[in-house]
Amino acid sequence: xxxxxxxxLETNGLTKRLGGKPVVNAVNLKISRxxxxxxxxxxxAGKTTTIRMLLGLAKPTSGTIRxxxxxxxxxxxxxxxxxxSLVEYPSYYGHLTATENLEAVRRLLGVPRSRIDEVLxxxxxxxxxxxxxxxxxxxxxxxxxxxxxxxxNPELLILDEPTNGLDPAGIQEIRELIKSLPQSSGVTILISxxxxxxxxxxxxxxxxxxxxxxxxxxxxxxxxxxxxGRIRLGVSDPESAWKLLLSCGLPADWDHxxxxxxxxxxxxxxxxxxxxxxxxxxxYRVEEETASLESIxxxxxxxxxxx
Amino acid sequence: xxxxxxxxxxxxxxxxxxxxxxVSPLIAALFGLFGLKKGGEDFPWIEALSLMSVLHxxxxxxxxxxxxxxxxxxxxxxxxxxxxxxxxxxxRTQVYVVKFVIVMLMLAATQLLLLIVLLLLGLSHGSAEGxxxxxxxxxxxxxWIACFPLAALQLFVSVAFQSFxxxxxxxxxxxxxxxxxxxxxxxxxxxxxxxxxxAMIPRDDTYGYGAFNLPMxxxxxxxxxxxxxxxxxxxxxxxxxxx
Numbered sequence: 001x002x003x004x005x006x007x008x009l010e011t012n013g014l015t016k017r018l019g020g021k022p023v024v025n026a027v028n029l030k031i032s033r034x035x036x037x038x039x040x041x042x043x044x045a046g047k048t049t050t051i052r053m054l055l056g057l058a059k060p061t062s063g064t065i066r067x068x069x070x071x072x073x074x075x076x077x078x079x080x081x082x083x084x085s086l087v088e089y090p091s092y093y094g095h096l097t098a099t100e101n102l103e104a105v106r107r108l109l110g111v112p113r114s115r116i117d118e119v120l121x122x123x124x125x126x127x128x129x130x131x132x133x134x135x136x137x138x139x140x141x142x143x144x145x146x147x148x149x150x151x152x153n154p155e156l157l158i159l160d161e162p163t164n165g166l167d168p169a170g171i172q173e174i175r176e177l178i179k180s181l182p183q184s185s186g187v188t189i190l191i192s193x194x195x196x197x198x199x200x201x202x203x204x205x206x207x208x209x210x211x212x213x214x215x216x217x218x219x220x221x222x223x224x225x226x227x228x229g230r231i232r233l234g235v236s237d238p239e240s241a242w243k244l245l246l247s248c249g250l251p252a253d254w255d256h257x258x259x260x261x262x263x264x265x266x267x268x269x270x271x272x273x274x275x276x277x278x279x280x281x282x283x284y285r286v287e288e289e290t291a292s293l294e295s296i297x298x299x300x301x302x303x304x305x306x307x
Numbered sequence: 308x309x310x311x312x313x314x315x316x317x318x319x320x321x322x323x324x325x326x327x328x329x330v331s332p333l334i335a336a337l338f339g340l341f342g343l344k345k346g347g348e349d350f351p352w353i354e355a356l357s358l359m360s361v362l363h364x365x366x367x368x369x370x371x372x373x374x375x376x377x378x379x380x381x382x383x384x385x386x387x388x389x390x391x392x393x394x395x396x397x398x399r400t401q402v403y404v405v406k407f408v409i410v411m412l413m414l415a416a417t418q419l420l421l422l423i424v425l426l427l428l429g430l431s432h433g434s435a436e437g438x439x440x441x442x443x444x445x446x447x448x449x450x451w452i453a454c455f456p457l458a459a460l461q462l463f464v465s466v467a468f469q470s471f472x473x474x475x476x477x478x479x480x481x482x483x484x485x486x487x488x489x490x491x492x493x494x495x496x497x498x499x500x501x502x503x504x505x506a507m508i509p510r511d512d513t514y515g516y517g518a519f520n521l522p523m524x525x526x527x528x529x530x531x532x533x534x535x536x537x538x539x540x541x542x543x544x545x546x547x548x549x550x
Contacts, residue, residue, distance in 0.1 A: 052549070052550075055390075055393075055394045056393070056394070057390060057393055057394060057549065057550045058549035058550070059547075059549065077396045077397070077398065078396075080394060080395060080396040081396040083394070085390075085394045087387075087390045087394065088387070088390075089387055090387070091386055091387035091388050091390055091391035092386045092387070092388075093318055093382050093386050093388065094382070094385070094386060095321060095322060095323075095382070096317070096318065096321065100317060100321075103317055104314045104315075104317040104318055105314070105391065105395065107310050107311075107313045107314040107317060108310055108311060108314045108392070108395040108396070108397055109395065109396070110310055148391065
């Protein structure tokens, strides 16, 4: 966690109630400059509602939102000037061409006209620029949406399910595009998704929301640690076996029940077994326990996401 | 505000909305062409104005107000435009005011086109002199001003409903009674939907609608009052609307 870095976005006790039921419940998001923040949760967990509040499209029932250190209730326009967004599905005017769509937004932002060609080439729509958007495929509309979000040279890019409804090739393309952004333009990105696998390859930070509550927020690395497999050892006397393994410098773990090795490479396993046998421990079982990121995600969010 | 306006212009520039501007003036032109008595005398300006503006002011103007409002909101509803605009650095008041101004400009264009049609018709009769500019101006500008409350209400309804049909239904329901209300001395003066007609048709008109013999102050009071009411309600709603 990059705690010493400047916080770009911070929410405190962010809550939204709809009909008395909390849709977003006391969420504390923390996003630092340069992060690619994967905002994860099953459908209906409150991701889009949270994002709408971040953009000032909906009002929180309680809690505060600070973006670039400014309160959204007081300095909404100053904040929005530096934020690009794509919420839920891309916004477009079907009767206009891609260029005209971008021009309509450009006039609101007041950026130079040359920026339109730049963003079109970033999302590789230059060739389609003169076609009416109503004839675009979903993937192209999605790319146009990202282009619109990028138009104002934002410092913070908020993308809500940007790969929703795309085919695998389209997902891959958008993923590559997003991955390339922070290096090329120095933006901070908040990207929401209901699939961990989709963001795990690009996110540096992960926040997981379930039933309106943020249940996990840390680096993707920390999440990977949890997901790593372990070797479970079934032995006659786990506690002394644990002490023995530790004294040999092996990464053993004992939770008063199960003894396990937290590294799973062959050498570690072989050495551990050799040591245990050497010291007359009875080794009953050596078995691998794996937990994928996805299964950890499912475990955290419960089964509500999978039908 | 100017940026907002130029952005909106981009969107309506190539919209079907412009075809509608011509509809009512064209129908009125037919009325004028076939309805007026042919004769060698001077072109009967006031009669032509009455004839051509009766259908226009009674139905088309109120209906078009609703259609324009619905159309400029429609592409925001269908394409998710509200989110994009409101997540841009513009205030909601700006957005609402600009949308309203656009409806009023479309109506002004409609009025202007009808006036041009009327003038052309008159000039084709060879009556370049004696054009009653005062009456024409007060009729067309008055009709336009009387549309303010209608536009305010229709914009509110169009912003509130995602569907295109709902605001139009409201519009039709409020406009159709004009046939009856215009004849009523009791209700006519107070129904904002009749005001465009009361304002447009010349007062010394031979058709003699019931609500005509009222002081201008009453009519303007109704127009201004209902406009403020509808606009404030719609604007307050839009400022709080979650999108």
